[in-house]
Amino acid sequence: MKVPPRKPVTASSIERVRRIALNRTPTVRDSEGRLIPPSKLSIFLHNIKKPFTASFWAELFESTDEELLVDGNLLSWSYLEIGVIEAIGALVAYFVVLNHHGITPYDTRIMQQEVPQKHYFTDNAETYISIHNQEITKDQQLRAYYEAQSIVYLSIMIQQIFNLFACKARHRFPFGKFMFSNPRNFIGIFFGAGLGMCIVYIEPFNVAFNTSYTLSPLFWLIPFAFGVYILIHASIRILIFRRMNPVNLNPEIIGLQMHPTVHSIERKV
Structure with a gap:
């Protein structure tokens, strides 16, 4: 077996399922042995008492062999790795657009500090003299701001x-025919990209989202470059995990014989 099952059936898992079933609301039978469903009040009282029992907390923090939907690996990928990469990509694109209009990162910091007095990047903005002695008028400030905000929207979407596609490759590189096996991915990409383009390049949306249709498509190359880096990062990550935990060497789980569990016999109510 190359990959462990998501919910292995072992002696410990069977015992755990049975124990959890026994901790549910006790089963009541009539004189003829028929099940009497518990009342809503008894279920409510039983659920209130649960957090005050030791078994509840023991089961809550009990370690299992089951695959976790949200684990440390997923959190690391979402926030520490891809989240940081996408944030850096969006910020780089943002400041490149501002710099294209003569506003350097240093100028941006100074203008931000003087917003309460001189109202930069607003309809009442005063003319700003940049570090290169260039006059940046109110209209230039607004255009730079709207275009910079537009590239942030597109950067997130493109990355x-x-x-x-990087998430589709868990144990192999994010390249190959399997990347194109699900047409629904491309349907989602089409509508998502269409929405992003509408927000940026259709004037009525510009008013609602403070974007600008004058943004040059050349700036798209920045998030595309970071997107390629995401695929490279995913490939390097796979190589590291292959060396740390070779998939082909995962041992067969003893006891994976699909023994009867509480779900395949009479289940306690």
Whole structure:
């Protein structure tokens, strides 16, 4: 077996399922042996008492062999790795667009500090003299701000498209025919990209989202470059995990014989 099952059936898992079933609301039978369903009040009282029992907390923090939906690996990928990469990509694109209009990161910091007095990047903004002695008028500030905000929207969308394909490759590289096996992915990409383009390049949406249709498509190359890096990062990550935990060497789980469990026999109510 190359990959452990998500819910292995072992002696410990069978015992755990039976124990949890026994801790449910006690079963009541009539004189003829027929099950009497518990009342809503008894179920409510039973659920209130649960957190005050030792067995409840023991089961809650009990370690199992089952695959976790949200584990440390997923959190690391979402927030510490891809989340940081996408944030850096969006910020780089943001400041590149501002710099294209003559506003350097240093100027941005100074303008942000003087917003209460000179109202930069607003309809009442005063003209700003940049570090290169360039006059940046109110209209130039607003255009730079709207275009910079537009590229942030597109950067997140474009990088997430690459992340979609990177997430499909758990044990192998994110390249190959299997990446195109699900047409629904491309349907989602089409509608997601269409929505992003509408927000940026259709004027009525510009008013609602403070974006600008004047954004040059050349700036798309920045999030595309970070998207390619996401695939490279995913490939390097797979190589590291292969060396740390070779998939082909995972041992067969003893007891995986699909023994009867509480779900395959009469279940306690």
